[in-house]
Amino acid sequence: MTLSDGMIFGLCNPLLDVSAHVDKDFLEKYKLEANSAILGDDDFHRKIYDEIDKKPDVEYIPGGSAQNALRTAAWLLNKPNVATFMGCVGNDKYANIMKEKATEVGLNTVYQVTDKAPTGTCAVLVTGKERSLVAHLSAANLFTVEHLDKKENWSFVEKAKVHYISGYFFTVSLETIMRVAKHCNENAKVLAINLSAPFISQFYKDRLLEALPYVDIVFGNEDEARAFAKHALNSDTTDIKEIVKAIQKLPKINDKKRTVIITQGADPVISSTDGENIMEIAITKIPSEKIVDTNGAGDAFVGGFLSQFIKGESLEKCIDCGIWVSGIIIQRSGCTFPEKMEYA
Secondary structure, X not given: OOXXXXXXXEEOOOEEEEEEEOOHHHHHHOOOOOOOEEEOOXXXXXXXXXXXXXXXXXXXXXXXXXXXXXXXXHHHHOOOOOEEEEOEEEOOHHXXXXXXXXXXXXXXXXXXXXXXXXXXXXXXXXXXXXXXXXXXXXXXXXXXXXXXXXXXXXXXXXXXXXXEEOHHHHHOXXXXXXXXXXXXXXXXXXXXXXXXXXXXXXXXXXXXXXXXXXOOEEEEEHHXXXXXXXXXXXXXXXXXXXXXXXXXXXXXXXXXXXXXXXXXXXXXXXEEOOOOOOEEEOOOOOOHHHOOOOXXXXXXXXHHHHXXXXXXXXXXXXXXXXXXXXXXXXOOOOOOOOOOOOOO
């Protein structure tokens, strides 16, 4: 398939990642767990930034789940403007940094800009090879459907073949999500979402379940899948294969089969497109001494998948690319890329 502008469209919360290494005592101080993701309390968790800003290894990296995924896809495709990302930012230097970094790898950003709040941030607290994410949405929480409805912006929705929305965006604008979902259904386009974090299924399950009949591809990891089973499906099972089957069989508004893809860290990726047959694809394990941190690995997997999906590649090839690029990302700090892309 020939690549053209705007083939992938994404919605999420653009955040500037503020990343630093901390110890377990630091996590306990702020009542956090390794390998978790939460929305931070404005008073209690804001103090984290005061501490990590002073650390010698602190880094500022463009983030936000779908923005990371689309940056990854853009880097892999090596063609500017194939992917377009939309979300809300503040009128500040952090937004300018994110836009500049996104443009460097070819991602087209169509930010909504507000003066009512600063650009959102996410504290990325790295302990060993794991990371704990504490997000403060700030401006990202102020995205409105009016931005999407502007003629010049809606044109990106109309142009795209694949639409990707992170679970985090379900906390912001269900109206926007449903507008895109219905457009995909009416125009035989592909809609993909990510479960993103256990708290999404716990606190926003009604929003997830409202959108799911329109969803063609569901991404997630094993913890997110188990949280969805518990809170959205009212199921006690922790068997990932059974959860994949259950998600695949949830009601759908059209005749297209839903594909469910669940990653499990170093264990095989589990996928199904019919709710019965399960595909297991082994991970190429990265030696522990080469792993820098796992932040952005799941987002990179999605970006790798989408980069091949829009080219019409097989499900196996799409997953293979996701595995390959997530392996690259965990050998780097945050969701950043080598100068040279070597995936074939």
